[in-house]
Amino acid sequence: MISEVRQKATWAQEAAAAMNRMTTEQKNAALSAMADALIARQDELIAANEEDLRRGRENGTSPSLLDRLALNGDRIAGIAEGLRQIVELPDPVGELLERFERPNGMKVEKIRVPLGVIGMIYEARPNVTVDAAGLCLKTGNCVVLRGGSAALSSNRKIVEILKDALGSTALPGDALQLIEDSDRASVNEMLKLNGLLDVVIPRGGAALIRNVVENATVPVIETGAGICHVFVDESAQLEMAASIAFNAKVQRPSVCNSMETLLVHRKVAETSLAELLAPMLQANVEVRGCPDTQSLLDGVKTATDDDFATEYNDYIMNVRIVDSLDEALAHIRRYGTKHSECIVTETIAHAERFLQEVDAAAVYHNVSTRFTDGFEFGFGAEIGISTQKLHARGPMGLPALTSTKYRIYGNGQVRG
Template sequence: MDLNQMGQAAKSAATVLGQLSTIEKNRALNLMADELQNKASEILAANKIDIDSAEENGIEGVMLDRLKLDNEIIDAMADGLRQVSSLADPIGEEIKGWVTEDGLNISQVRVPLGVLGMIFEARPNVTVDAAGLAFKSGNAVILRGGKEALHSNIELAKVLRTALKENDFPVDAVQMIDNPDHAIANQLMNLTEYIDVLIPRGSAKFIQMVVKNSTVPVIETGAGNCHIYVDETADLKQAVDIIVNAKTQRPSVCNAMEKLVVQRSIADKFLPMVEEALHAYNVELRGDAATKEVLPDIKLATEEDWSTEYNDFIMAIKVVDTLDEAISHINKYNTKHSEAIITKSYDASQKFTKEIDAAVVYVNASTRFTDGFKFGFGAEIGISTQKLHARGPMGLNELTSTKYIVRGEGQARK
């Protein structure tokens, strides 16, 4: 495998993509969606190889769930591509325009980033989401998935490329690295001549490895040590329902809740309600000393617990005296992803949303909504937890840059 050749091919494809009309890009996306559903049996056969291998290697539970594909998931991936095709095309959009005192007509317009690199773990649906969003925003993409989903990723990319090739679209707009060797990943991280932006998705440890080793500009995404704070004015039944959803619906994903913070004045009443509700899902609870006074059978949380993204049926609980203490605790240990407050107090909600440092802050809702599809973006290429260029779920607009178009009538600067 020659990454330089892949990079050159991606650059050439990006040039062609930049000339396609919105109608042409939408047609390609719909053709890719149709091909996914037409080749579902081949995709599932490849996925079974990955699942069997994962089980042989001791992968189980929620981590195995991240790998699994079925007809419903394939249909959802196809629908995601169709939804992306229905969204407004950001390329060429005029963001603002004005005339200067020199009579120059200046407009700022959206343009593609160019070539995207994606390095991701486990979840094969990322292949389709990334390809669709990249294509619609005029970017070529080189994908490198984890070894656990190798066969699934290769087959998905093959299907998407077939749809492009058979309909005379630039096939190298979507490329998949089929070698899981870490040396190849390291080479991709330093392919500055061809890749404009690198987007990693996976565990906190994995993302930090990419950030520290890449010379290509990186958009940091993903890791989610997400908290829900329940204050003394909260509707406790509503709070329990939100916590159950945020923790148990799909604990392996980055927007799942990992930590519960509770105001001391309601702890005696509320924590047993939480314990009873989560017991039905076999959630292991850990807590600080104040929590153990109310729930004596749970494990005592360690310092490591507060910063751990479990991705599993485990949750740690912290009892605090005040909203200020809750905000301080969350900002100390969170990963700048998604944080929520359950409250009936407008003042408390305003303070929380202003002072919490995170990409997404919720009032009386589950953290599970931090998702490009749920935000109306069609899909997402990742959830940015940094502050430069993009923050939060990254859809089409976040995969663009801008350029200034300046029109004059012979002006020369004096």
């Protein structure tokens, strides 16, 4: 018997040609219908969500995770509004990227096309189910969703509502598939579906992403892991440095573009380390430091090599004092995950070297790392933040969900 995963991926694959033909208007009408349906049927959705919450409470899920899982009228309105914002974004599909004629008279066009079928593998929050469906359908793709088991009842209801809504539109209902099998094996089966899935995008914690990268034979867009640094250079304006570091650490510690390690030039540290860290300590951030940090500041735990290599996603940070820009660059080269890196300096030559030499998706001069985000860059909703160098890097807006195709027109050209 065919497995659920293979069956649903096959249905999605079979719907890909029809999706590829949809006009922008047809896709936008479908997204609007999806948004309307989520609002109209919010009571059903809240009831389904309550099942997930009850199961979570029974299993001892932490209050903060339960909060991320919970849906209510306001949150559903926000999710529906997210779909309407995707309607407003320009449709990249069909865009003519290049057009040229060759000496033999053949005309070549390069145009944007959908990727085909996208596999999304993600964790708890049910809003990702709607976001991913909206972004993939807007770009003419089919999508096979595999969310976390903690949100299964919510996700099942969401996909039921969205598929029902598609029924009144031009879009094929099979373009949207949810894998309900919550066994880990269903993820691993998805990862090997070459020929049915064109790409797999994991979105979640480090373990989820590592499993996908290590086991997928389908092409992967790696997202998310962020060990981000702020380097306070000798010439930094102290107030600006303190403000950027505080924002990068504390404004939302749980996300990938938050800071894990503060690198401080020795000259700044000697005069102002306590001032730089005071707001952190007030916000109950646990500070772990190198020996030099410990000698300048009381009550700082030792930051181990493992600490420098950890994405805390929490109110914990490392501090390391460095002698030079070069030492800061070497530290970032060793521990960074190529996500977002910042230098605070008034020395233009140092800023230029940092922005040139640091190998990361986003490199900042005098700006908090927290801005690595599709909305903040003005791209609108994002399917994730790519930390790999192939295909897409940084916040992935709609064009990251497309491929290209060459169309060649001639009148009998053959190769000599």
